Amino acid sequence: MNRIVHPIEQESFRRLRARLDTSHFPPLTRAVVERVIHSAADLEYASDLVLAEADLVPAHAALHAGAPVVVDVEMVAAGITRRRTVCRLKDARSGPGLTRSAHAVRLAYEEVGPGALWVIGCAPTALEELLTLDAAPALVIGLPVGFVGAAESKAALRASGLPAVSNVSEKGGSAVAAAALNALLYHPIPSEETL
Structure with missing residues (x-):
């Protein structure tokens, strides 16, 4: 199914590319960088994001093959288009040494098991908890803010060696985390001829 891009979005990306040359990035990296920048109107993400095409290619394939997408908060889920997500925050409870966000990650992992794409855009404790699990993720989009x-x-996350999209600074948030996942959703699946 082809996505219809609104003229305002087309013009926004044209202006982004007029301000910042992204042509040197590999295809999926470029898609993620541009969509994150677009979501925040923040060109600094071009140098702040840390990601590798070698991680994005198999994650893109897993996403389009139906791998589960787990989010830390409903705000991230609301920003992801055309895809059902798993968010267990409503079911989670905090306790000594455990935030609701961390408990939600545990509950989500029990539900989906290994191989999911994890999109953390709010809670650093959710990302910290994910790193304690043997989740074998297809990708971790770790962009909590604060x-x-x-x-x-x-x-x-970067030190863990897991396939990831992250950034160096305190910036992040639900919108940019959802944007990174949407970039992979929107990017076309390579045809067999191009493989």
Whole structure:
């Protein structure tokens, strides 16, 4: 199914590309970088994001093959188009040493098992908890926001060696995390001729 792009979105991306040359990025990396920048109107993401095409290619294939998508909060889920997501925050409880977000990650992992795409856009503790599990994710989009724990949780994600999209700074949030996943959703599936 081809996505119909509204003229306002087309013009927005034209203006983005007029301000920033993204042509040197590989295809999926470029798609993620541009969509994240577009979602926040923040060109600094071009140098702040940390991602690798080698991680995005199999994640893109897994996503289009139907791998589950798990999100940390409903706000991330609301921003993801054309895809059902799993969010267990409503079922989660906090306890000593455990935030609701961390408990929600545990509950979601029990539901989906390994191989999911995880989209963390709000809670650093959700990302920290994910890193303690043997989740074998297809991809972790780790873009939580905040001045307490966000940059540190993203550094831990990068150090983990898991396939990931993250950024170096405290910036992030639901909109940019959803945008990164949408970039993979919107990017066309390669035809057998191009494989």
